[in-house]
Amino acid sequence: MQMLISIIIFVVLVALLYMAMRNGLIGKKNQVANAEASIDVMLKKRFDLLPNLIETTKAYMKHEQTVLTELTALREKSHHLDTINKPQLDKQLSAAVSNFRVAVEAYPELKANDNTMLLMRSINETEEQLSAARRSFNAAVTRYNNAIEMFPSSLIANQMMLTTLPLFEIADTERINIDAARLFKQ
Template sequence: MLIAGIVIILILLLGLSLYNGLIRKRNAVDNAFHSIDVMLRKRYDLIPMLVDTVKGYMNHEKEVLTRLTELRQAVIAAPMAMNQRVETDNSMMQLFSGVMVSAENYPELKASENFLRLQGAINETEEQLAASRRFFNAAVNDYHDAIGTFPSAIVAGMMKLKRISYFTIDDDKKERPDIKLS
């Protein structure tokens, strides 16, 4: 009787420890996603700066600039599901890259101090965003290991924990703005 009691207590303690471990890993994923969110917002804040800096120089890209502004407004106006957010973000980045490449055709723009500062700011944000993505993917990997391996998989099943998508960018959308370091 006593032995059965001890075994039950040990099983409960193990279950509790596994439960807490899984919660910590899920929180780590949330925390990592939050850091991506912060960086994405930093990137969105650069869009009005970019538009203000280039609009006086670029005559043929007005439509692109308008589309970029619209996308930014859409993404900050209402919360989006993660997948939709990634899609919108990738579309923005394509337009963003396009504007930066087009800037090569405007020597005066390229030489302006505001544009150079902006290039630096974009590069900095991209580096931080890449770091946040890597942290998120590492946290997701840890979480997947926990929910997929014995014995925590049993507790994860009882908690109905599901796999989470990695933060990946399609290969054709991986291009970053062409930035030269000062």
């Protein structure tokens, strides 16, 4: 009788441990989805700012028509955003917004315009929030990947057919310092 009770207790503990690990994996998977959705929200906010940015700066940046053309083209692409092209479009938009910032810093008369300054603050805030969302995503992916690769939860992860996810990374070209002089010569 004592042995039967011990076996039942052992089986219950194993079942509880299994459920806890399985629920933990599901929670981590959902955290990754939530973090990815946060990036989408910030990208949407960024894409929504671009039309206002373009309209406000058209009158002030005729000499920087290439920057506006690039921003407009990328804005149009954002309407057809899908999961596969999202990282590539995000990189292109980051470069275009960076070029815009350089142009604003180079032309004091543009900086003096209140609308442009308000938009620049909004863009900076959005970029900071997007950066925070990317860091949050990478943290969630790291926790998730650790959980599905570490024993004993890896056994349950294999049973659930969970696979590791890639971190959100920037392109190698974005890792180098921006050469502002070269940008203005183009």
